[in-house]
Amino acid sequence: MGQGRALGPDAGRRAVLARATAAAAAALVGCTPDAAAPIPAAWVGASFDRGHRLRSAQQLPPPALRRRAGAIVVGAGIAGLAAARALAAAGVDDVQVLELEDSAGGNARGHAMGGMGCPLGAHYLPLPGPESIEVAAWLHELGLLRSELGRTVADERHLCHSLQERLLVDGAWVEGLLPPVDARGAAQMRQFSARVAALGRGRRFALPAHRGAWDDELEALNRITFAQWLDAAGLDDARLRWYLDYCCRDDYGAGSATVSAWAGIHYFASRHGFRAPGEAGSDSEGLLTWPEGNAWLARRLAAPLGERLHPARTVLRVTEGRHDVEVLAWDEANSQLEAWTAPRAVLALPLFIAARIVESPPQPLRDAAALLAYAPWLVANLQLDSPPLERSGAPPAWDNVIYGRAGLGYVDAMHQSLLPRRGATVFTAYLALERSERPALLAADPAPWAERALREVELAHPEIRRHLRRIDLMRWGHAMAIPLPGVHRHPALQALRAARGRLRYAHADLAGYSVFEEAFTAGCEAAA
Numbered sequence: 001m002g003q004g005r006a007l008g009p010d011a012g013r014r015a016v017l018a019r020a021t022a023a024a025a026a027a028l029v030g031c032t033p034d035a036a037a038p039i040p041a042a043w044v045g046a047s048f049d050r051g052h053r054l055r056s057a058q059q060l061p062p063p064a065l066r067r068r069a070g071a072i073v074v075g076a077g078i079a080g081l082a083a084a085r086a087l088a089a090a091g092v093d094d095v096q097v098l099e100l101e102d103s104a105g106g107n108a109r110g111h112a113m114g115g116m117g118c119p120l121g122a123h124y125l126p127l128p129g130p131e132s133i134e135v136a137a138w139l140h141e142l143g144l145l146r147s148e149l150g151r152t153v154a155d156e157r158h159l160c161h162s163l164q165e166r167l168l169v170d171g172a173w174v175e176g177l178l179p180p181v182d183a184r185g186a187a188q189m190r191q192f193s194a195r196v197a198a199l200g201r202g203r204r205f206a207l208p209a210h211r212g213a214w215d216d217e218l219e220a221l222n223r224i225t226f227a228q229w230l231d232a233a234g235l236d237d238a239r240l241r242w243y244l245d246y247c248c249r250d251d252y253g254a255g256s257a258t259v260s261a262w263a264g265i266h267y268f269a270s271r272h273g274f275r276a277p278g279e280a281g282s283d284s285e286g287l288l289t290w291p292e293g294n295a296w297l298a299r300r301l302a303a304p305l306g307e308r309l310h311p312a313r314t315v316l317r318v319t320e321g322r323h324d325v326e327v328l329a330w331d332e333a334n335s336q337l338e339a340w341t342a343p344r345a346v347l348a349l350p351l352f353i354a355a356r357i358v359e360s361p362p363q364p365l366r367d368a369a370a371l372l373a374y375a376p377w378l379v380a381n382l383q384l385d386s387p388p389l390e391r392s393g394a395p396p397a398w399d400n401v402i403y404g405r406a407g408l409g410y411v412d413a414m415h416q417s418l419l420p421r422r423g424a425t426v427f428t429a430y431l432a433l434e435r436s437e438r439p440a441l442l443a444a445d446p447a448p449w450a451e452r453a454l455r456e457v458e459l460a461h462p463e464i465r466r467h468l469r470r471i472d473l474m475r476w477g478h479a480m481a482i483p484l485p486g487v488h489r490h491p492a493l494q495a496l497r498a499a500r501g502r503l504r505y506a507h508a509d510l511a512g513y514s515v516f517e518e519a520f521t522a523g524c525e526a527a528a
């Protein structure tokens with residue numbers, strides 16, 4: 001195996017000048033070529049060499065260090081951090097957490113540019129619904145939620161400020177993300193709204209999803225794609241279909257032709273429902289957000305661990321024995337192997353990785369690894385020295401989406417700022433990619449990807465290059481499990497969730513799709 005030190009986020013930063021040619025950029029922005037000066041672009045945040053070490057980890061050297069713990073958690077994403085917290089709260093002494101990256105948080109890690117926080121991945125948490133019991137309890141503990149006269153009230157400072165969302169359509173911004181439609185489109189939206197409401201009765205859709213009821217109708221929804229279900233329902237309005245496809249790509253990393261009909265309905269029915277134009281209520285939900293996204297939450301979960309959190313430890317092998325679990329971890333800083341033992345361990349990492357590192361993986365773990373397909377994502381943080389010019393229509397929002405595009409739009413990191421005037425900021429552009437694009441995403445040169453992200457934002461702000469200082473790019477090769485037909489509640493995932501040996505599993509993968517509530521609850525349940 002390779003013993004060289006893998007590159008950390010900073011050491012690994014390859015500052016490469018994006019070679020946007022003056023001519024091409026000038027044509028795009030319709031302004032003077034000097035606005036198209038090369039843009040510094042760099043990859044940040046992911047230590048691919050460490051992940052790839054797993055592939056060559058057949059022959060391991062003898063451990064340089066042996067350590068014993070009360071419990072070991074592998075992976076310090078939201079699930080692992082929640083598991084460690086729950087174990088400590090249950091009185092388990094000496095919980096030790098081993099994490100591959102240099103910092104905790106997993107998909108919910110943050111970044112900073114020009115002194116401004118920005119997300120590398122997950123960026124918001126909807127206010128918890130009735131089944132998110134553990135999440136709600138923790139938010140109360142943090143002071144983000146409080147009870148007032150029997151009602152749950154959220155701390156306004158952390159709720160997404162107005163305007164939450166806007167859509168660029170027909171040359172102007174409109175509030176919300178639903179595109180304007182004609183009478184036929186509106187009728188179809190009402191029809192979809194009624195179908196979602198009917199299917200959602202009886203709390204069949206919950207967050208976390210496994211706490212919802214399950215029946216034959218949901219099983220049937222889980223067997224076909226969302227697009228097939230919409231076709232069968234005669235819901236073919238182009239604008240409605242774009243919106244529903246966007247929602248799937250935004251939450252699941254794959255479109256309506258790929259995810260299950262259960263997942264497509266779950267997006268709405270487990271949260272705020274779907275409101276057609278003119279229907280009572282709001283289509284957007286109350287949500288908590290921070291400039292650095294869910295890293296704000298991850299840091300608060302990680303802080304109490306102190307020195308019991310061990311970053312830069314790539315776990316290469318996990319062996320469940322009769323009395324103990326042995327975990328072999330590569331210490332990236334000292335280039336040596338550590339052997340940890342504990343009476344129990346929680347594997348809080350993607351299941352395809354768990355299947356690689358567990359010695360003689362049980363059949364459900366093999367099946368789960370074969371079952372799950374992962375969406376690659378690109379997250380581009382654009383540091384701006386001043387806000388770009390605005391088009392007509394709705395004012396700047398936290399989430400800004402462009403109708404008809406494959407890109408998912410951008411989030412303004414300074415939207416939550418209380419400063420009286422808009423100034424320097426970071427726009428975080430999200431792109432859910434096709435699985436076939438994964439090899440290209442691993443290429444050394446960030447310039448083409450910076451250019452691609454920039455072109456998306458440029459459609460809304462044609463002179464943005466004039467404001468741009470730098471682009472930092474985070475590439476997620478296996479960002480999240482896609483809820484393909486048949487994935488949610490697959491027997492293999494159910495078996496791993498129910499595992500009660502010394503080795504337990506905790507990751508959003510257990511739900512077959514990835515959101516904070518699934519990860520946090522999986523961690524709590526594995527520790528229980």
Ligand SMILES: Cc1cc2nc3c(=O)[nH]c(=O)nc-3n(C[C@H](O)[C@H](O)[C@H](O)COP(=O)(O)OP(=O)(O)OC[C@H]3O[C@@H](n4cnc5c(N)ncnc54)[C@H](O)[C@@H]3O)c2cc1C
Binds near residue numbers: 508509514
């Ligand atoms: C771009 C993007 C945007 C998202 N936006 C949102 C959002 O806004 N809201 C939301 O709710 N969800 C969002 N999500 C989903 C997000 O994945 C979940 O919210 C949640 O953070 C998943 O946590 P997890 O612990 O299950 O998994 P992960 O975050 O995958 O955590 C697994 C951890 O295990 C570590 N690990 C892996 N291999 C090893 C090894 N061999 N040894 C040691 N450690 C290892 C990883 O480094 C990682 O820290 C987003 C995801 C992405 C990628």
